[in-house]
Amino acid sequence: MSKTEIRIGGLGGQGVILSGMILGRAASIHDGRHATLIQAFGPEARGSACSAQVTVSDVPIGYPYVRQPGILIVMSRDAYTQFVPQIHPEGILLYEQDLVQPENLPAGVRAFGIPATRMAEQLGRRLVLNIIMVGFCTGVTQVVSEASARQAVIDSVPRGTQKLNLDAFQAGFEFGRNLVVAPSPVAP
């Protein structure tokens, strides 16, 4: 019985919520597990703080909020500062390395950085940063299967942008997979 809590934090406009949607969709529709997505719902707007909470589980999910993320994905310094105190003592931190410099991390936390913004720019669209992070998360944590994540990307992005987004996913996925070989998912 495995349950993983994921927190994704960044700025409005970075695609934080969509990345949560993709992970949730991959887990609950394509992997056949259970997933609950909660969006921080407030006066968020482009450029201000934004976060999503995803719980992935083999059994139905009761309490819907994320309290101690086993996986923390941050795309802004503010999100890092805000959420790193919540991370599971043996959790995994995934961060955009040009935007976030991790410090004072608990000893058991494993941290993996990726220059996702630069990679997105190389692909031609800075907007696909979030999809690179989804690929990175999939490659490092395997919280969702690669095939399911890929299908969820296709389901979730506008028509005509699938190839670009799949390329972004692939870039993040390979970057992550090269950093780590098949770690066991964290079960808080």
Place this chain on the structure above:
Amino acid sequence: MTADPLGVLTGVHFIDGDHAACEGALAAGCRFVAGYPITPSTEIVERFASRIPLVGGVFIQMEDELAASIAVQGAIWGGQKSMTVTSGPGLSLMMEHIGLAAFTEVPLVIIDVQRGGPSTGLPTLPAQADMMQVKWGSHGDYEIIALCPSSPQECFDLTVRAFNLAEQWRTPVFVMMDEVVGHMTERVQIPAPEAIEVVERRWTGLKPGDYRPFQPAEDLVPDMVRVGDGYRIHVTGLTHDERGYPAMNPAAQDKLVRRLATKIRDAGDALVDVREEACEDADVIVVSYGITSRVAQAAVEQARAQGVRVGHARLVIAWPFPSQRMAELAARTKAFVVPELNLGQMSREVERAVAGRVPVRLIDHAGGTVHEPDRILAGILEAAR
């Protein structure tokens, strides 16, 4: 009969409760919504407004909630299945017209996505504090039906059911969502149209001249006609006779008001839906509804792990309140624990039904988030002592 395929988005979706409720309405045959969008219910009407041109129907953004809650009643008399959607502040404004709908037996569905109150309160955060308001908010004696979804899937399922119950019983039916259920995204399976049972309006078989609009059938519910089909009908908020004409005397008042209450109160098992788990030999029974059911379930499982015999009774239909079932459960348990996101509403109904036979422990919460499961666990452990 079954659902019109045009309105059914068959498939597996990853959508939030608001969107799922909208799809439930469309699947049930709702083709008219008048609303005054309000957080946290806005996504329901946003989706309806974008979907309805493809399905065939109308959405109107009205000038306020009073207008929304009466425009839908006009559409219903015109033959459409209709609903309005709101949250606490809007619900308060709709109360006069909810009373009219109850008194004139309009099969109206209202979705209330509850947020923290009173007044403007917490627009983006949850509560379950409108439970008594939907039952008692308009003046006079009347009965309504209220359903409590605890997941996006149930937002779909119970919205379909709300329309069916409204048509069957001809009284306002409320879908009592909350901000968390409304904005929570999960897997939602929408069945094929032929697998969705839809209750059609109770169209009269009588000819114009023989038909009387408020003549009840055996189940105390009258049949309907569509305005403009040649029937002579009169609909008034005054006390009325079977023809619909004002009859302002104690005998007519007693006959009508008593029938409206009795048709729901005497419906028996048709309007009881309590999902019970391990209540048969429980020392403590947790009674919950809506989002709190999911949080309570976590506490129930923790209590069981500590050896407490605890049952869980989830109210899917909160109104009419299942008084008889609660009394039966009271005869075989030692205590009830009632967690809810308010300072004591449905817990009072449990107390009334239990009538002092066993203690009822309220685990209250002023709203703004859900309970910490530990608080409910502590309540269960104390009740089990």
